[in-house]
Amino acid sequence: MRLLWIAATLLMMAPLVVTLWFSFSPDPFFTLPVSDWSVRWFTQAVTGEQWRQAFFRSLWMAGLSGALAVGLAIPAAWVSRGKAPAWLALYLLPACLPQVAWAMGLLPMAGSLPEGSRLCLLVVAQALLGFPVALLLIGLRVDGAFRMLLAAAADLGASPAQAWWRVGLPRLFPAIAAAFLLAATLAFHEPVLCLFLCQPGEETLPALVWPTLRSSLTPVVAALASLTMGCGLVIAGWALGVFGRWFR
């Protein structure tokens, strides 16, 4: 079984390795074996104005989406109390819907919004996609012991706000940090809603890369994929590390 697990893991990792390999190739066409290595595609990806703008746009939108997902997940985790009430299924609705159908439904809504506010709609929609992950992580921390600690703080004279601020939030912090980072990472990489809702000139990185990926693949796209992959994995590893250390 362990061998099969290793084989499955290698299979899942193989595309990531191939992309990384290609992005360091000096040739614009992928030929094996790659004997020379170059960072020219990374330089082009980092210095290209439109890529850089799209990257930073994706970054701040992902940050806002992650923050919103966490802000919604903290009270929802408190209410769900480790159980799964029927209405909790509503929270999962955006993640379960076919994204193209949802995006198509959002399109007329976006059209009726004032100029420049499409990105706000996108931020909220992406937050709803990351919300189940945030709810799962924060919900794991809001357990019986957490509630007893808050009750103990209240018994010792703390007001509900003080109990939350001085006892609850510090204890929840690792889960909040992990949830924020994971929800933001998912929002950063989300392409379908961006493709439907972003207007020309305000594309996120996945929406900007999409036409290139569709028509002709260039090593610059591979370099961008490697960069976003590296960022995503480092942030996610950090998030899981923080969560794992505090969760023990």
Next chain:
Amino acid sequence: MRSTRSNAWLAGPALALVALLVVPSMVLLVRLSLCQPAHGVGFYRADSFTWENFTRLLSPEYAPLIGFTCLFGLAVMAGVLPLAWLLAWPLRASGGGRLMIGLLVLLAPRLAGMLAPLVALRLLLPRGVVSAWLAEVFLITPYAALVLLVHLRGIDWTVLAAARGLGARAWQVGARVGLPLAWPGLWLAGQLALGWGLGAFLGPDILGGPIGRTLATDLHHQAFDNSRWPLAAAEGVLLLVLVGAVYLVKPFGWTRENHA
């Protein structure tokens, strides 16, 4: 009473956002699917009403596309489930750092973004159904494995040893104890994989080529290349119906008690 009210206040913001963003968009999608195309001015005629888009969608012209979409979804599920099982099973009893590393490995393909697997498959394979299928399997497996893992970790696996101790053979333990215990998790992971497989867009759009078209890619094509929003919306409604049907089916022998 007070607790119920405060619960409503706490659960309210997320539910309100879901209600604000999902319900109106679904209503708009259905309304849009019942509009006439604009024929050059705008994207649809807002004051019109027609069943034309659904009639066209349910005609023999669209049967191959719908059939292929359903088959593609089933094939994605068939590819995802064994992989998800292989990735989740060894982590069912792990804890601490080992679990975190396992989770990172399990989620890595998704957290790395959709670009990396799509770039690699574009490099290594010719465009076609197999490439599109592989891409969707790569993108969906981490979620299915996570769902399966959450279920597997909630099971007391010492019953397997107990069954062995009572004289059951290895295959009997697997088939009569292990599988029934894991069944709800497998079912849920399968539903997710099938639901997302039916709505597959990324893999078929980038790697499918002309023969790998699904309802989702055709929706995008109709909306953005042909500017036929009503037909695209009708395709969206059909996708919703298909995926909704998948989520509404319950596993054999499912009751509220054994689910709890």
